[in-house]
Amino acid sequence: AAIINNEIQQGKIIVKQVPKKLSLEINNNNLHPGEIEAIKLAKTIATDYILLDDDEARLHAKRFGLRVKGTPGIIIDSARQDYIGKKEARVLILELNRVMYLSSDVLALALEKVKS
Secondary structure: OHHHHHHHHOOOOOOOOOOOOOOOOOOOOOOOHHHHHHHHHHHHOOOOOEEOOOHHHHHHHHHOOOOEEOHHHHHHHHHHOOOOOHHHHHHHHHHHHHHOOOOHHHHHHHHHHOOO
């Protein structure tokens, strides 16, 4: 939280509110309110991707025509753009797999994409 607050203060992360008048129906009791708000916000602003890891949230975002990226994709992109090394990316993906569920297919694909 401290890192995120610092990035907000430096203007690297911009906090936006979802317009109250936005009428986008997402009827799903399985989604977290934050995921619903993120999907609604992504529909109101010009964005390349919405960042979601939850499978059901990702499915709903795609139904609304949004391009979705998850944490493994961010790590892969960071390695491809040389922000981090491929070895570091592999370590991060394996650590990520320890703290959140990654299917065996997603894990294998992510590790393959950051192979030396």
